[in-house]
Amino acid sequence: MTEHPQWFTSSYSSNGGNCIEVAVNLVATYGIVPVRDSKNVDGPILDVRTAAFSAFVAGVQAGHLGPL
Template identity: 60%
Template sequence: MRTLPTAVTAPDLAGANWFTSSYSHNGGECVEAAINLPGAVPIRDTKNVDGPVLMFLPAAWTSFVHGVRQGDFRTV
């Protein structure tokens, strides 16, 4: 089983190209993702770009996005 690093520092993410979803409508309740880093997909809060980052394996992130697009998650 692949694992991600237990700690990631700002320099580790210096090359990340962050983007928000085109569906976010700039409502302030957004997350940003970077999909250009090998082996990991970091996710962060757009309101706290220097704060904590969640790290996902690419396959897990792809599966999550697929589920969202298919409507597998109920809305709140």
């Protein structure tokens, strides 16, 4: 991979640091959305296919996942 992830945390993340970071700059080239724990930036990265990530976001927005 020649591009490096450009990480960001959602502006809606104000829950005391329990956040994830995503790097959407790799979607067009690789068809993935890398995801990592914002508290452990040197830890593992999960590469989620674009369609799966979109379905996850749609489910959250629709309230289908319920409270944690």
